[in-house]
Amino acid sequence: MTEWAFDAAVAVEPVDGDERRWRGVADARWNVGPVPNGGYLMSLVVSAARRAAAHADPLAVTAYYAARTEPGPVEIDVEPLQPGRRHSTVLARLVQGDRTRIAVSATFFDAGAATGPTMLSEPPAEIPPPEACVPASGPLAPALLAQFDLRLTPETAAWAVGQPSGVPEIAGWARFADGRPADTHSLCVFADVFPPTTFNILPIAWVPTLELTVHVRARPRGEWLRCRFRTRFVTGGYLEEDGELWDEDGRLVAQSRQLALASGPPAPRGAPPAG
Amino acid sequence: MTEWAFDAAVAVEPVDGDERRWRGVADARWNVGPVPNGGYLMSLVVSAARRAAAHADPLAVTAYYAARTEPGPVEIDVEPLQPGRRHSTVLARLVQGDRTRIAVSATFFDAGAATGPTMLSEPPAEIPPPEACVPASGPLAPALLAQFDLRLTPETAAWAVGQPSGVPEIAGWARFADGRPADTHSLCVFADVFPPTTFNILPIAWVPTLELTVHVRARPRGEWLRCRFRTRFVTGGYLEEDGELWDEDGRLVAQSRQLALASGPPAPRGAPPAG
Numbered sequence: 001m002t003e004w005a006f007d008a009a010v011a012v013e014p015v016d017g018d019e020r021r022w023r024g025v026a027d028a029r030w031n032v033g034p035v036p037n038g039g040y041l042m043s044l045v046v047s048a049a050r051r052a053a054a055h056a057d058p059l060a061v062t063a064y065y066a067a068r069t070e071p072g073p074v075e076i077d078v079e080p081l082q083p084g085r086r087h088s089t090v091l092a093r094l095v096q097g098d099r100t101r102i103a104v105s106a107t108f109f110d111a112g113a114a115t116g117p118t119m120l121s122e123p124p125a126e127i128p129p130p131e132a133c134v135p136a137s138g139p140l141a142p143a144l145l146a147q148f149d150l151r152l153t154p155e156t157a158a159w160a161v162g163q164p165s166g167v168p169e170i171a172g173w174a175r176f177a178d179g180r181p182a183d184t185h186s187l188c189v190f191a192d193v194f195p196p197t198t199f200n201i202l203p204i205a206w207v208p209t210l211e212l213t214v215h216v217r218a219r220p221r222g223e224w225l226r227c228r229f230r231t232r233f234v235t236g237g238y239l240e241e242d243g244e245l246w247d248e249d250g251r252l253v254a255q256s257r258q259l260a261l262a263s264g265p266p267a268p269r270g271a272p273p274a275g
Numbered sequence: 276m277t278e279w280a281f282d283a284a285v286a287v288e289p290v291d292g293d294e295r296r297w298r299g300v301a302d303a304r305w306n307v308g309p310v311p312n313g314g315y316l317m318s319l320v321v322s323a324a325r326r327a328a329a330h331a332d333p334l335a336v337t338a339y340y341a342a343r344t345e346p347g348p349v350e351i352d353v354e355p356l357q358p359g360r361r362h363s364t365v366l367a368r369l370v371q372g373d374r375t376r377i378a379v380s381a382t383f384f385d386a387g388a389a390t391g392p393t394m395l396s397e398p399p400a401e402i403p404p405p406e407a408c409v410p411a412s413g414p415l416a417p418a419l420l421a422q423f424d425l426r427l428t429p430e431t432a433a434w435a436v437g438q439p440s441g442v443p444e445i446a447g448w449a450r451f452a453d454g455r456p457a458d459t460h461s462l463c464v465f466a467d468v469f470p471p472t473t474f475n476i477l478p479i480a481w482v483p484t485l486e487l488t489v490h491v492r493a494r495p496r497g498e499w500l501r502c503r504f505r506t507r508f509v510t511g512g513y514l515e516e517d518g519e520l521w522d523e524d525g526r527l528v529a530q531s532r533q534l535a536l537a538s539g540p541p542a543p544r545g546a547p548p549a550g
Contacts, residue, residue, distance in 0.1 A: 082375075103356070117477060211382065213532070215534050238391070238492060261391065
């Protein structure tokens with residue numbers, strides 16, 4: 001049996017008998033530049049956390065990226081809190097060299113058992129089909145992108161040819177390159193795999209994630225995810241990036257928000273003060 | 276010297292010498308129904324966490340509400356992670372009866388030192404001045420609201436007289452009742468003090484917060500905060516509530532997102548499946 005690349009990259013094994021400490025490897029093939037992608041690392045931590053949860057699916061996962069994680073071995077410490085009937089919360093941390101690099105909180109639920117009301121104010125993002133979008137790959141793309149089939153809408157991809165749209169939005173399609181179906185676990189990495197929205201409004205530069213929260217709404221069906229990420233407020237270099245992910249059936253499967261830090265030129269004179 | 280009500284309600288004192296464990300009281304005067312408001316409890320935890328931080332202002336604060344907190348004494352455990360130059364992250368938890376009720380992650384920064392670019396895609400919410408809004412008070416209001424001067428726009432407040440707008444939005448103004456100026460610490464409670472957006476689309480019922488994240492963007496000036504909270508997606512009872520808070524000068528001072536759970540009638544036949 002061939003293992004999917006994602007599952008191999010987020011594999012963990014227990015260090016001790018009580019399953020509170022796990023070992024894994026931050027795989028450089030999931031890097032952006034010299035460091036592993038934040039959503040990938042969140043997925044790696046969730047691999048361990050879910051073993052301690054009383055419910056199957058991540059519902060809300062938050063990562064605070066307190067220090068850089070290097071590719072290579074990691075330890076994941078897991079602490080389940082007392083579960084409730086519908087939800088169970090697990091606290092976890094990714095540790096390298098005795099230093100906590102990422103702190104994760106995660107609440108799990110049974111995505112198949114949600115029975116409350118459903119009311120959607122917005123349809124899925126209207127974007128052209130994958131065939132009409134621009135593949136995000138090539139020799140300059142981050143290593144991470146070899147793991148995905150990522151297609152950007154022509155409008156939101158033109159920064160790559162020196163024509164940023166001026167609108168802080170990135171939209172397109174994503175699926176795993178090896179055909180692995182998306183599931184609630186892998187939504188954590190899909191929520192962070194697209195290029196930063198800032199590439200359309202600021203010089204292309206490193207945009208480190210400080211905090212990322214993913215809310216899972218449903219189990220995705222099919223391979224392709226239809227995704228849109230938007231930024232409304234850049235203040236003093238800090239910005240939110242809000243994402244929505246729909247599956248092939250047009251169902252909202254996840255929302256994400258991250259707080260990131262853009263480098264770039266200082267605010268021009270006359271702009272609102274930054275802080 | 277008279278102490279402001281907020282500062283009294285979030286006061287903490289160290290239990291031991293190393294300042295890793297603190298004592299406080301969850302004050303029933305900040306209740307909604309039988310339990311203390313989630314944003315107030317976040318502020319209480321931040322009171323302890325900020326003592327351990329290397330920077331003055333909360334930048335991002337996330338609370339996972341794993342179990343109900345009762346009014347009365349609480350303990351707050353605090354663990355600072357190794358700080359960076361611009362940011363320091365502190366993990367904290369609110370404990371009652373040896374059980375972790377709330378897990379908090381918080382990154383602190385110096386809001387006065389943010390020097391990156393500022394670009395806003397949206398102006399502050401256009402809402403009528405406080406005098407033209409509807410005071411949210413009265414004998415049926417939650418105890419919490421006595422701590423605030425809260426004014427809702429007539430359009431988003433009409434659920435209170437049996438005329439929900441049908442739009443999942445709440446907007447208005449808020450300040451402390453005793454005149455305490457808003458600061459970055461108190462933005463945590465302002466982000467959770469307004470009635471749920473669902474009151475305009477679903478029967479009025481308990482809407483417990485599962486996860487709340489507040490991103491502070493700037494130090495507020497003045498007393499009044501101009502606030503708007505919106506929901507776009509209710510799926511299987513789960514919903515996001517996204518907030519923006521501006522100060523009297525029209526500066527964005529915070530964004531918030533919470534994941535909450537609406538009870539209410541099940542989705543009608545023919546509605547998109549919930550999960």
